[in-house]
Amino acid sequence: MKLGLGLYRHQLNAEHYRFAKQCGCTHLVIHLVDYFRSSRSNQPGDQPVGDDSGWGLAGDPQKLWSYEELAAIRQDINAHGLELEAIENFDPAHWHDVLLDGPKKKQQIENLKTIIRNVGKAGIPVFGYNFSIAGVAGRVKGKIARGDAEAVGMDGPVDQPLPNGMVWNMVYDKAAPAGNVPSATHEQLWSRLKYFLDELVPVAEEAGVTLAAHPDDPPLPFVRAQPRLVWQPQLYQKLIDLKPSPRNALEFCVGTLAEMADGDVYEAVDQYSRQQKLGYVHLRNVRDKVPHYKETFIDDGAVDVLRVLKILKKNGYNGVIIPDHAPQMSCAAPWHAGMAYALGFLRAGIKMVEE
Ligand SMILES: [Mn+2]
Numbered sequence: 001m002k003l004g005l006g007l008y009r010h011q012l013n014a015e016h017y018r019f020a021k022q023c024g025c026t027h028l029v030i031h032l033v034d035y036f037r038s039s040r041s042n043q044p045g046d047q048p049v050g051d052d053s054g055w056g057l058a059g060d061p062q063k064l065w066s067y068e069e070l071a072a073i074r075q076d077i078n079a080h081g082l083e084l085e086a087i088e089n090f091d092p093a094h095w096h097d098v099l100l101d102g103p104k105k106k107q108q109i110e111n112l113k114t115i116i117r118n119v120g121k122a123g124i125p126v127f128g129y130n131f132s133i134a135g136v137a138g139r140v141k142g143k144i145a146r147g148d149a150e151a152v153g154m155d156g157p158v159d160q161p162l163p164n165g166m167v168w169n170m171v172y173d174k175a176a177p178a179g180n181v182p183s184a185t186h187e188q189l190w191s192r193l194k195y196f197l198d199e200l201v202p203v204a205e206e207a208g209v210t211l212a213a214h215p216d217d218p219p220l221p222f223v224r225a226q227p228r229l230v231w232q233p234q235l236y237q238k239l240i241d242l243k244p245s246p247r248n249a250l251e252f253c254v255g256t257l258a259e260m261a262d263g264d265v266y267e268a269v270d271q272y273s274r275q276q277k278l279g280y281v282h283l284r285n286v287r288d289k290v291p292h293y294k295e296t297f298i299d300d301g302a303v304d305v306l307r308v309l310k311i312l313k314k315n316g317y318n319g320v321i322i323p324d325h326a327p328q329m330s331c332a333a334p335w336h337a338g339m340a341y342a343l344g345f346l347r348a349g350i351k352m353v354e355e
Pocket of ligand 1: 217253255256283324
């Protein structure tokens with residue numbers, strides 16, 4: 001198993017690459033969507049949380065991530081002695097109508113095919129995505145982790161409808177007419193996913209890129225009056241079975257699975273790692289369940305992280321593990337300290353189970 005770190009767009013620089021290397025990481029997972037460019041409430045020193053207006057403006061619909069751009073980022077990361085394992089998330093500007101079944105759906109699925117071909121050509125093995133209409137919405141921040149550390153959680157369901165022009169918790173059309181996105185049904189959402197997988201998996205197979213699906217965080221049946229896709233552990237199986245291929249895999253988020261009201265997190269880890277379906281792993285800890293859960297320090301929640309590592313080892317998982325999120329620590333560099341703490345714990349845990 002390989003230790004990795006997830007970096008946001010504004011962190012793609014030498015300082016953060018050195019920080020990852022210093023923490024014992026060999027791999028990086030990077031975000032190219034900028035959640036911090038224009039959001040009213042996202043702070044660049046923490047994970048994005050947002051508010052009713054989400055994470056701000058999506059990117060440029062005309063500007064797809066090019067081979068040259070991706071290859072240059074990978075080269076820079078390699079020059080710092082690290083491997084680039086995955087890109088995490090499509091930009092809503094490039095695929096909003098794939099999620100919404102809108103008029104530009106056919107044009108935008110071609111965007112995604114182009115991006116996946118560029119990612120493959122640049123030698124990046126995995127692309128993580130989150131097939132979600134409302135996205136990572138409805139979470140709140142507070143001094144809720146050990147020692148009053150600031151962390152993220154959920155404090156009750158969020159039903160406020162999604163305004164027109166917004167999807168995946170970002171604004172793709174500032175000039176959208178007033179009103180809300182009509183609620184879809186779960187069946188409609190799964191049929192949109194089927195279209196996405198039918199079109200994209202063959203391209204991913206040819207490009208040598210593994211598509212890896214994140215579950216819905218927070219995992220409730222509906223958020224902002226829109227259905228969620230993978231909000232119970234068994235729904236990951238439905239996603240895999242919808243399009244059998246080694247390139248149809250999971251961005252396996254243990255924290256989100258632990259937030260789910262149903263199921264057992266260790267059984268889920270066993271079930272999906274046994275099938276060799278993990279593209280890469282988000283490994284973090286959490287206390288309680290939706291709609292009232294709290295993210296915790298990695299050694300302090302309901303999840304026995306060492307037990308998770310043992311199951312992954314037993315099933316021969318040999319991919320990358322990243323900490324996902326960590327509480328902010330009280331010092332001059334709260335994000336760095338939180339990540340360093342999680343990475344040190346994970347490095348020791350991986351070493352222990354692999355001996
Ligand atoms: Mn995650």
